[in-house]
Amino acid sequence: MEKSNQSSFENTPSTKLLVSAxxxxxxxxxxKKTYAHVAVGVLVFIVFEWLLLQSDTIVNFxxxxxxxxxxxxxxxxxxxxxxYAEGMALKTQDKNKQYLAYGLYILAxxxxxxxxxxIAAMYMDSGPxxxxxxxxxxxALFSGLTAVVFVTKKDFSFLKTGLTIGFFIxxxxxxAGSLFGFNLGLWFSVGMCLLAGGAILYQTSNLIHKYAEDEYIPAALGLFASLMLLFWYVLSIFMSRD
Structure with a gap:
């Protein structure tokens, strides 16, 4: 059971006032607005997850x-x-639609x-x-990678091509693993953590160099997506120890 997340990596149109200006x-x-929305997204995710896990029908399905x-x-x-959610959040200026897109993505x-x-909570020895x-x-990894971008002020847009290729691979x-029934194993999870780390660098760099001043919701969605991808594979690595 593996997960991938290929973001659209859209650039902000040049007619808009970019954050760098x-x-x-x-x-x-x-x-502050962007990271507040990421934090709220994490809290909403926890609530959604708890609610979904209360239903035996949903869990079994x-x-x-x-x-x-x-x-x-x-x-x-x-x-x-x-x-769909990323496209909706980027294409519309309607904040209600942007929040709807963000909420839809968090639910997904x-x-x-x-x-x-x-499985982690019920079948692993260490559980919670x-x-x-x-x-x-x-x-900790998310905070460290974010700090790298803000401290160095480097434009990580050059990662776009590598990330796109990496996600397709x-x-x-x-x-292949799903069709032919083989487990991709620990090293695939490690590789995906590296890919997720690159996505965090790219998305954080976009805050400075690509997004417009009113696009904090799509910016938060991109960061949240990369954060959750990293969490998936960090958790997969921890589960492989048991």
Whole structure:
């Protein structure tokens, strides 16, 4: 059971006032709004996840979709919702529609996490402790990578091509694993953590160099997507130890 997340990596049209052109105070305000929305997204994800796990019907259905070609259907549906939500958030200036897109994406993330969280909580020896450890490591890595971008002020847009190729390769490996029934193993999870780390660098760099001053919701969505991808594979690595 593997997960991939290929973001659209759209650039902001040049006609908009980019964050890099704002005053220091306005840039800080944009960053605060963006990361506040990421934090709220994480809290909403936790609530959605808890609610979904309360339903035996949803849990059993999600577990049934993790085998073979069914997982491909579930993954394909998740990728469709991802692209739809990101496209909606970027193309519209209507904040209500942007929040709807963000909420839809968070719900999709919560649903696709149901089997992984359920197995980790119910069948791993360390249970909730394992989830807490994975969450702490994920947040530490996310914070560290974010700090690299803000401290160096480097433009990581050059990662776009490599990330796109990497995600297509990952999707191909996931397809092959699902169709032919082999486990991609620990090193695939490590590789996906590296890919997720690159996505965090890219998305954080976009805050400075690509987004416009009123696009803090799509900016938060992109960061949240990369954060959750990292959490998926950090948790997968922790689960492989048990």
């Amino acid at each position: 704002l005053t220091d105070a306005d840039r800080v305000a944009f960053y 999600a577990l049934s979709m993790t085998q073979g070609w069914r997982w491909l259907i579930m993954l394909g549906g998740f990728m469709f919702i991802t692209n 993330e919560a649903f696709i996490f149901v089997p992984l969280i359920y 402790e394992l989830l807490n450890q994975a969450a702490i490591v994920t947040l 990952a999707i191909g490996l996931i397809l």
